[in-house]
Amino acid sequence: MSQNTTPTTDAIRKLIEEFNKLPGIGPKSAQRMAYYLLRAPEAEAMLLSDAILSVKQKVKLCSVCFxxxxxxxxxxxxxxxxxxxxxxxxxxxxxxxxxxxxxIYKGLYHVLHGAISPTEGVGTNDIRIREILERLRSNPVEEVILATNTTLEGEQTAMYLSRLITPQGIKVTRLARGLPYGSELEYADDVTLTRAIEGRQEF
Ligand SMILES: [Zn+2]
Structure with a gap:
């Protein structure tokens, strides 16, 4: 390794590597961000590093809805x-x-933290399914809206949940078609999502 001949330093290289691990950040952007921070006032760089640390130290999961x-x-x-x-x-x-x-939605939520995916080895015990079933047993709920993604995994998960929840006498609905197949909710636009929520149908 002839690292002393490279036109950068270990510290900069390390920062580029870390940025490059972030979703949507390619090597070029990672490099641009690292050199930007190098030139930025120290206070600005500290704000970023504090924000990263506090997200890791202060943010946890709600023990009810996750x-x-x-x-x-x-x-x-x-x-x-x-x-x-x-x-x-x-x-x-x-x-x-x-x-x-x-x-348009004023109810409560439950976050599964994933979807059932046999191909990726994610089973029913790997996501927060047991927790929602317990929650529904101990709290009177009239309707459960299945808003998992319209991907294969999301559909399988919705199917699985509806089979477990419907026998408890709870109305189970699924967001209406209109969300394109294979799409992730996170990226749906407001109009499409509003229509899907309003037009939700019993599973
Ligand atoms: Zn909560």
Whole structure:
């Protein structure tokens, strides 16, 4: 290794490597970000490193809905602003952001943290399925909305959940078609998502 002949330093190379691991960041962008920070005032770089640290140190999962939160239970689960008769089941915390952005859903949520995927070795015990079933047993809920992605994994997960939840006498609905097949909720636009929520159908 003739690292002393490369036109950069170990510290910069390390930072580029770390940025390059982030989703959507290629080697060029990683390099641009690293050199940007090198030139930036130290205070600005500190703000970034503090923000990264505090997301790791302060953010945890709500013990009720498993959304990200800094207080447990999260404000949605502990407050009285939400319609507690409805629970919307999503794959990821980001999906809640997308649904909340439409402004038409006022119920509670449950985050599975994944979807069943035999090909990737994700089974029913690897995501928060047991937790939602327990939650539904101990809280009176009228409707469960299955808002998993319209991918194969999302559909399989919705099917599995509906088979377990329907016998409990709870109405189970699925977001309406209109979300293109294979799409992730997180990226759906407001109009499409609003239509899918409003047009949800019994499973
Ligand atoms: Zn919660």
């Amino acid at each position: 959304n990200v939160t800094e207080s447990d239970p999260c404000p949605m689960c502990s407050g009285d602003q939400r319609d507690r008769t409805r629970v919307c089941i999503v794959e990821q915390p980001q999906d809640i952001l997308a649904i909340e952005h439409t402004g």
